[in-house]
Amino acid sequence: MATRRKPKLAVWKFASCDGCQLSLLDCEDELLAIAGAVEIAYFAEATSAFVKGPYDLSLVEGSITTAHDAERIRNVRAKSKALVTIGACATAGGVQALRNFADVEAFTSVVYAHPEYISTLGTSTPIAAHVPVDFELRGCPIDKGQLIEVLSAFLAGRKPVTPAHSVCLDCKLKGNVCVTVAHGTPCIGPVTHAGCGAICPSYDRGCYGCFGPMETPNAAALSRELARHGMSRDQIHRVYRTFNTAAEPFREEAERHGS
Amino acid sequence: MARKTIKVDYLARVEGEGALTVVIRNGAVADAQLRIFEPPRFFEAFLRGRAYGEAPDITARICGICPVAYQMSAVHAMEDVLGIKVGGQLRALRRLLYCGEWIESHTLHVYMLHAPDFLGYHGAVEMARDHADIVKRGLELKKIGNALMTIVGGREVHPVNVRVGGFYKAPRKRDLLAFAGELRRARDLALETVRWTAGLDFPDRTREYELVSLSHPDEYPMNEGRIVSNRGLDIDAREYDAHFEEIHVAHSNALQARIRERGHYLVGPLARFALNFDKLSPLCREAAHEAGIAPICTNPYQSIVVRAVEVLYACDEALRIVEDYEEPDQPFIAAEPRAGVGQAATEAPRGMIYHRYRLAEDGKIEDAVIIPPTSQNQASVEDDLKVLINGWIDLPEDELRHRCEQTVRNYDPCISCATHFLDLRVDRE
Numbered sequence A: 001m002a003t004r005r006k007p008k009l010a011v012w013k014f015a016s017c018d019g020c021q022l023s024l025l026d027c028e029d030e031l032l033a034i035a036g037a038v039e040i041a042y043f044a045e046a047t048s049a050f051v052k053g054p055y056d057l058s059l060v061e062g063s064i065t066t067a068h069d070a071e072r073i074r075n076v077r078a079k080s081k082a083l084v085t086i087g088a089c090a091t092a093g094g095v096q097a098l099r100n101f102a103d104v105e106a107f108t109s110v111v112y113a114h115p116e117y118i119s120t121l122g123t124s125t126p127i128a129a130h131v132p133v134d135f136e137l138r139g140c141p142i143d144k145g146q147l148i149e150v151l152s153a154f155l156a157g158r159k160p161v162t163p164a165h166s167v168c169l170d171c172k173l174k175g176n177v178c179v180t181v182a183h184g185t186p187c188i189g190p191v192t193h194a195g196c197g198a199i200c201p202s203y204d205r206g207c208y209g210c211f212g213p214m215e216t217p218n219a220a221a222l223s224r225e226l227a228r229h230g231m232s233r234d235q236i237h238r239v240y241r242t243f244n245t246a247a248e249p250f251r252e253e254a255e256r257h258g259s
Numbered sequence B: 001m002a003r004k005t006i007k008v009d010y011l012a013r014v015e016g017e018g019a020l021t022v023v024i025r026n027g028a029v030a031d032a033q034l035r036i037f038e039p040p041r042f043f044e045a046f047l048r049g050r051a052y053g054e055a056p057d058i059t060a061r062i063c064g065i066c067p068v069a070y071q072m073s074a075v076h077a078m079e080d081v082l083g084i085k086v087g088g089q090l091r092a093l094r095r096l097l098y099c100g101e102w103i104e105s106h107t108l109h110v111y112m113l114h115a116p117d118f119l120g121y122h123g124a125v126e127m128a129r130d131h132a133d134i135v136k137r138g139l140e141l142k143k144i145g146n147a148l149m150t151i152v153g154g155r156e157v158h159p160v161n162v163r164v165g166g167f168y169k170a171p172r173k174r175d176l177l178a179f180a181g182e183l184r185r186a187r188d189l190a191l192e193t194v195r196w197t198a199g200l201d202f203p204d205r206t207r208e209y210e211l212v213s214l215s216h217p218d219e220y221p222m223n224e225g226r227i228v229s230n231r232g233l234d235i236d237a238r239e240y241d242a243h244f245e246e247i248h249v250a251h252s253n254a255l256q257a258r259i260r261e262r263g264h265y266l267v268g269p270l271a272r273f274a275l276n277f278d279k280l281s282p283l284c285r286e287a288a289h290e291a292g293i294a295p296i297c298t299n300p301y302q303s304i305v306v307r308a309v310e311v312l313y314a315c316d317e318a319l320r321i322v323e324d325y326e327e328p329d330q331p332f333i334a335a336e337p338r339a340g341v342g343q344a345a346t347e348a349p350r351g352m353i354y355h356r357y358r359l360a361e362d363g364k365i366e367d368a369v370i371i372p373p374t375s376q377n378q379a380s381v382e383d384d385l386k387v388l389i390n391g392w393i394d395l396p397e398d399e400l401r402h403r404c405e406q407t408v409r410n411y412d413p414c415i416s417c418a419t420h421f422l423d424l425r426v427d428r429e
Helices: A019-025 A031-037 A067-078 A088-092 A095-101 A104-111 A144-156 A167-174 A179-183 A219-228 A233-240 A248-256 B052-060 B067-082 B088-119 B124-130 B132-153 B173-178 B180-198 B237-243 B269-279 B282-291 B300-324 B373-388 B397-409
Strands: A008-013 A039-043 A055-061 A080-086 A135-137 B004-008 B018-025 B028-036 B212-215 B226-229 B244-247 B256-259 B340-348 B351-359 B365-371 B424-428
Touching (some): A019 A080, A019 A144, A019 B088, A031 B132, A080 A088, A080 A144, A088 A095, A088 A135, A135 A144, A219 A248, B052 B067, B052 B365, B067 B088, B088 B124, B124 B132, B132 B180, B132 B300, B180 B300, B212 B269, B212 B351, B237 B351, B269 B282, B351 B373
Parallel strands (some): A008 A039, A008 A055, B018 B424
Antiparallel strands (some): B212 B226, B340 B351
16 A cells, blocks of 8 residues: 655744744654654754645744735745644734834834834734635644644644633633632633633633634623723723734724723 | 855744854855844833733743743842842742743753754754654653643743732642652753763864853842853842943844943853852752863853753752742732832843833833843854854855854754844855
8 A cells, every 4th residue: 555645744933932833842742743643844943954845734823024924924825735823923913913003113213223224014914814824723822732633633634623612611611710700800711712721710810811802702791890890991901902912802892992 | 266155044943033144255254143033023112001010921922932031030120110029939939930941941952952963963853763762851851841830830831820929829839749759850851961962072162251140149040149240240130231232233133232341241051050050959060070061161062061951950949949848828929019110130041131121100111121142142143153163164065054053053042032044144255
């Protein structure tokens, strides 16, 4: 019997902190098995061996913040059969999308002595704003269990199972005492996409939304609860405008609480 | 004379995007530039107007490999404004979390990013085909570092449990004690790592750097200490600005730091080790002696051995903290916001990191300055290339390119922080 060619995996980086691609290297128990099941054809953080495309699966980390990167992602798309974005930057523009609501020239002059040396776009945008994306994995950072699920699903030719319900539901399943009900701690778990394992409430703090919005969130209703538990208009504005600021329901809710 | 150009489009096994140009004239390196074009993300700008309590979560996102370094520097700087001092078990827990990051980050670099240079592989996965036991040892050690970060911080990348004043929740004593066995195992693996790295084949090269790190009277530095150097610098973090400056050069999106009086300097494992050797645990000092690098190592290619010794130290220290741990009454010290300027320096795995914030009366950030280790080392990387590559310039292009890359990787450069991509151009004239 002819042996089947191993699928070619590529991992790409755009504007990001490297944490989501690091999650792949953090799969210490599975990494060598993954390397056995796929050909790691391009993964600059891990290997200097660059195998030419086309690639069967591209994992894309980071957001688009330069004209050069806007061109580069089109090129990546063109040589990838399937393209999966990993993390909040690639999926929702990331924390650097805070520039979208500011004057990027003013930002540049805050950080750099010679703003004329810096070339950047006025916005940080998700990958899907530039090219078609086959699947989006949420989180800042992504959860490695979910990453392995995405890879396994891809290898098996099925859709990944990553529930779109809220952190709130996972928290109940975990048996946590509700931080809002029991301690009055504001928490945006009811509108945040599951996947982290409800870590923050397990550590006695309210969820701060790093997985972005769940499917059909009722953020307006939650905001009333947040206000009732002592959050100011400005605090509500900021909690939605942090790591997934370009994700529509969060962007909208932040704007409703704008100054 | 014929002019020659060698090009590498992407420096692999570093974190972030950068480029390198080396100009060779008359058989010697005439110029070397490390260009960082990781797109700017403007953290210092968008921190303005955020509440002081948000800084640890936001600055963590500067780097997925060393988020704790940003969180720790941010909380210490904020506490400097607020006038609170975190001591006792909360202080020990911060050190424990930092130990987890040192183990995880250094082990990633030693086994997966740097070792392949010495053994002639593209990466750890390729290396595993011939050296499965070595790679598996590295993965096991890294996993224990990550597990430690998860116990204390909630998760390994961007921990959620760190806040100004301490933690959201203190770990249970029984959970930490249950982890002691893992740490003993990690210590054994780390000791094997020191011995293994010591046996690698190192180029015979040394450099004279001004070495800069924190120094603390009682411990190997992580969260606290004065900023000292081997050329007489001895200052408090609050005096940082008077002695250091940042230069914005045209070829890089990261600012380069220098000591005002003297110029370039080196932060990171080589500096920490040389300036704090006597603060290492006896086990580490002995291992370093056996490895032939004690009490000072001036060969940057041996930084891999120094990192291994620091991993050993972090395991040893974590074990000590875990065994002495008592649950604190409160997981954090509460404080009221107030106006003022706060500064702090801590020791990221890659070297000293400095944060300064100015807060308004309501605790909102008015100004933020963050100086990560890689931007401080940038000029030293360029100097290394100018000095250390000489003697190799007649090598075939592939080998020369590899030597340049290895020289950069000595630093474990975190270019995402400084602001992977090394586009190496060698101009021969």
